[in-house]
Amino acid sequence: MARIKIVIPEKKIATVSIPVRIYDINYGNHVGNDSFVSIIHEARIQWLKQYNFSELNINGAAVIMRGLSVEFKSEAFYGDVLSIEISSGEISALSFELFYRITTTRNDKSILIAHAKTDMACFDYTKKKVMPVPIVLNEILGNNTDFN
Structure with missing residues (x-):
């Protein structure tokens, strides 16, 4: 079986x-x-909080997770402090990808714990349907494409 x-x-x-x-x-x-x-x-919550947003409100849009993949590399233990680098991937008019590189430091050595990816969509909970990615979120994600 092929690994992720x-x-x-x-x-x-x-x-x-x-x-x-x-x-x-x-x-x-x-x-x-x-x-x-x-x-x-x-x-993801901590990242959004840096911009005074939450998963329920990014200029009127909520975000929901459509998919999750995790590629485990090493074990993490009680007492570890995980450093999580978040990167953006593909961005469309309605959705975007977030990637996570999870590491810890033990005995002055950096250890790769996991790679992960979430597929996110912007969502309107009142209408119960997907909605466009807000311009401000596009900018935070580093997208220069105008989907409107």
Whole structure:
């Protein structure tokens, strides 16, 4: 079976730090795959907060996750502080990709923990349908294309 291979784009838009919490640890004594979903979510929230936005309001648009892929590289443990570099990928009129490079430092050595990718769409919860990516979000993502 072919493994997922995630290539991180060079268009880095943020770096955030998230400590591994005790409840992130599974029976294998490392961060569980379910906790990676929460950690990636937290990273995205911290990135948006840098611009005073939330997932429910980016100039009137919400964002929802349409897909998630994770390529695990190494284990993460309680006490690790994860550094998460967020990069933007493809951007369309209604959706965009975010990529995450997750590392930690142990014994003065940087360790690659995982690569991840989320497919995001802008959404109008009152109309229950996708909507265009706001201009300000396009700019934050580094997109110079006008879809209007």
